[in-house]
Amino acid sequence: MPADRTDSTRYAFVVASNRLPVDRVVEDDGTEGWRHSPGGLVTALEPVMRANDGAWVGWVGQPDVTVEPFDNEGIHIVPVPLSADDVQEYYEGFSNDTLWPLYHDVIEHPSYHRDWWNAYKRVNQRFAEQIAEITEQDGIVWVQDYQLQLVPALLRALRPDLTIGFFNHIPFPPVGIYAQLPWRAQILDGLLGADVIGFQRQDDASDFLRAVRHIKGYTTKGSTVDVPVDDPKAPRSRKGITVRHVEARHFPISIDAESFEEIARRPEVQQRAKEIRDGLGNPKTVLLGVDRLDYTKGIRHRIKAFGELVEDGRLAVEDAALIQVASPSRERVDTYRMLRDEIELSVGRINGDLGVIGHQPISYLHHGYPREEMVALYLAADIMLVTALRDGMNLVAKEYVASRHDNDGVLILSEFAGAADELKQAVIVNPHDIGALKDSIQRAIEMPRRERSTRMRALRKRVKDNDVARWSRSFLEALDRHAPKGAQIDPE
Ligand code: GDG
Numbered sequence: 001m002p003a004d005r006t007d008s009t010r011y012a013f014v015v016a017s018n019r020l021p022v023d024r025v026v027e028d029d030g031t032e033g034w035r036h037s038p039g040g041l042v043t044a045l046e047p048v049m050r051a052n053d054g055a056w057v058g059w060v061g062q063p064d065v066t067v068e069p070f071d072n073e074g075i076h077i078v079p080v081p082l083s084a085d086d087v088q089e090y091y092e093g094f095s096n097d098t099l100w101p102l103y104h105d106v107i108e109h110p111s112y113h114r115d116w117w118n119a120y121k122r123v124n125q126r127f128a129e130q131i132a133e134i135t136e137q138d139g140i141v142w143v144q145d146y147q148l149q150l151v152p153a154l155l156r157a158l159r160p161d162l163t164i165g166f167f168n169h170i171p172f173p174p175v176g177i178y179a180q181l182p183w184r185a186q187i188l189d190g191l192l193g194a195d196v197i198g199f200q201r202q203d204d205a206s207d208f209l210r211a212v213r214h215i216k217g218y219t220t221k222g223s224t225v226d227v228p229v230d231d232p233k234a235p236r237s238r239k240g241i242t243v244r245h246v247e248a249r250h251f252p253i254s255i256d257a258e259s260f261e262e263i264a265r266r267p268e269v270q271q272r273a274k275e276i277r278d279g280l281g282n283p284k285t286v287l288l289g290v291d292r293l294d295y296t297k298g299i300r301h302r303i304k305a306f307g308e309l310v311e312d313g314r315l316a317v318e319d320a321a322l323i324q325v326a327s328p329s330r331e332r333v334d335t336y337r338m339l340r341d342e343i344e345l346s347v348g349r350i351n352g353d354l355g356v357i358g359h360q361p362i363s364y365l366h367h368g369y370p371r372e373e374m375v376a377l378y379l380a381a382d383i384m385l386v387t388a389l390r391d392g393m394n395l396v397a398k399e400y401v402a403s404r405h406d407n408d409g410v411l412i413l414s415e416f417a418g419a420a421d422e423l424k425q426a427v428i429v430n431p432h433d434i435g436a437l438k439d440s441i442q443r444a445i446e447m448p449r450r451e452r453s454t455r456m457r458a459l460r461k462r463v464k465d466n467d468v469a470r471w472s473r474s475f476l477e478a479l480d481r482h483a484p485k486g487a488q489i490d491p492e
Pocket residue numbers: 040169170253290291292325327367368369370371374391392393394395396397399
């Protein structure tokens with residue numbers, strides 16, 4: 001910690017997310033430290049954080065641990081403690097077993113428990129108080145994701161001087177589904193405390209605006225919501241009431257495309273890609289899926305489609321191999337445990353029924369890997385399967401494209417992933433339609449080199465032009481337009 005850091009240190013720019021961008025590590029000699037976790041969000045925000053001396057507020061990832069603020073690789077880290085009960089009720093419960101399934105088209109049943117809601121309110125209040133305490137007068141705050149939807153309004157109540165942005169990384173559901181939520185009005189009120197609310201897709205923003213009109217009865221015009229306020233100095237709406245203007249629109253997130261390409265160009269990564277293919281017995285076609293093990297990702301659908309192609313004899317087991325990386329996720333939530341069992345049962349069946357010595361159809365890997373290994377997998381794969389049943393964006397699709405500097409490889413992409421709005425030269429599929437999914441895989445296998453290359457060039461241009469730096473810049477510029485004069489931040 002720098003010598004001049006005190007309890008009353010305040011920052012002009014603050015980001016808040018459920019998880020901090022650092023992981024706690026214990027060295028061999030027992031000393032504890034922190035490792036920077038290199039996610040996309042950190043990469044996007046790092047330059048902005050540095051340029052503005054920003055702070056990051058969030059949970060350290062372990063229950064019942066209180067950690068004082070500290071600095072890590074140029075970012076001021078401000079931990080918010082969560083008890084074991086908070087983790088169970090606010091995080092695993094309300095966030096991951098209520099909001100997550102509800103916002104992903106109720107693929108699984110959302111559970112509605114009043115205790116979980118109370119925990120969600122309590123933890124959101126704690127975040128709001130922490131942010132209020134460390135943010136400078138007229139500062140700018142950017143709140144991330146569905147775990148913290150109440151923070152904008154709670155924070156505005158504590159600190160009306162702040163300019164507040166919120167970005168939702170997951171879809172926003174159609175009002176017919178959203179209306180199930182017993183606390184639907186309170187969540188909308190929470191979000192409407194922000195000045196700018198960002199979504200992945202245009203449809204998410206439209207669904208949110210529709211929910212605001214139907215559930216709150218507020219007026220919207222284009223992407224602006226008139227939120228009634230009790231402030232005689234505020235502007236008046238056409239109905240003559242005093243309002244605050246809230247902007248809700250889409251800002252599609254992206255990746256640090258350049259860094260993926262840089263890794264993909266390293267000779268040792270290319271060598272590793274070759275080893276991966278050799279290890280599979282050099283089949284004609286390598287297919288790849290990379291996902292957190294989550295029911296939204298359509299892993300079962302893709303395994304079924306691939307298994308049927310082999311079973312039907314449309315693919316010879318010696319000619320094609322599917323690698324499925326399913327990185328462990330939310331293992332304490334029941335639906336995730338059941339999903340893992342189902343996937344492992346079907347992989348086992350397919351490999352048992354259709355495998356031959358030396359060739360098993362599916363290589364299933366329940367691990368997380370370093371980024372270099374992920375890029376080697378992207379380079380090794382002729383076909384990338386992104387078959388999400390619903391996904392805010394899906395960064396894996398963009399990472400595959402960014403890694404393919406050889407302009408080869410085919411991306412099969414679900415129309416229900418946000419990325420489908422941008423990556424139109426992918427082979428777009430409805431993953432629920434197993435017949436169509438099988439046909440798409442076959443089409444990708446048979447696609448001539450020229451067509452693969454034309455499509456991949458167009459996809460790469462899109463991902464390179466719209467990288468994550470552009471995403472954060474455009475959001476922060478929108479937020480800046482709501483800030484009082486003199487409070488502007490430097491977007492880079
Ligand atoms: C949410 C939204 C939205 C996965 N396994 C390993 C690994 N990963 C990395 C991928 C990718 C990231 O995790 C996953 O990002 P996705 O976008 O695919 O999905 P979610 O985790 O569900 O993210 C999503 C995103 O937020 C951003 O707004 O796109 O829609 O659901 O970067 O590469 N990385 C490494 N090893 C692994 O084993 N190194």
